[in-house]
Amino acid sequence: MPGPVNLEQDVPVDGWLARLGRGLWAPRCLVCGEAAGGRLDLCARCEAGLPWMPGACLCCAMPLGAGAVAGYPARLCGACQHDPPPLAEAHAAFLYGFPLDRLLPRLKFHRDLAAGRLLAQAMAAAFVGCERPQALVPVPLHRTRLRQRGYNQALELARPLGRMLELPVRPDLLQRSRNTTAQSRLDADARAGNLRDAFDVPLRATVPRHVALVDDVMTTGATLHAAAEALLDAGADRVDAWVCARAP
Secondary structure: OOOOOOOOOOOOOOOHHHHHHHHHOOOEOOOOOOEOEOOOOEOHHHHHOOOEOOOEOOOOOOEOOOOEOOOOOOOOEHHHHHOOOOOOEEEEEEEOOOOHHHHHHHHHHHOOHHHHHHHHHHHHHHHOOOOOOOEEEEOOOOHHHHHHHOOOHHHHHHHHHHHHHOOOEOHHHOEEOOOOOOHHHOOHHHHHHHOOOOEEOOOOOOOOOEEEEEEEEEOOOHHHHHHHHHHHHOOOOEEEEEEEEEOO
């Protein structure tokens, strides 16, 4: 992954209605409420403080440091070199920290679609240079949790991201077949077992050869790994992960 991205790249980020609104009402920073400027709805100070992902492992998106394999051409950390995950590549736009720790919960639990649009804009700028998949697949919620929440935050990121990068979004390719315990309540060792056989692909679905999973936060990677394994078992040749933030 590159370091801080150039937000002036030619990536379409707004529809005509959003552009009209920005012309009629001065945008405010979604973090502090001050006047916003530039292409993101953030003030200059909050935008300058965004924790863009530095150079990271190509497979787990953790920042490379002492764990990197010296001279290894694929830019993998030591853990992924010794135990490759099912993801071919994993990319995160940000490290999880301020102001992501405010914006992502607002999207995830309070349906703040303005925050979601801002985050999708940043993801598009960060991922525009990545190898393009044939489809984006948002990580699904189980139908019980979807009814409780009313929406899937991964889909709310994937839809604008797909429009900006002109990629199809395919929520029909993956479903959550078990209503698992929330991953945030479990330690790292319990997360993988909690998600065993939690995802499947509908029987008649034809999975493209190369897809990218979209989610809000990658922590241990257990959710994305389980989803990737289901897609690979259903015929995908390559599954990547594109996430908004990577927890350190």
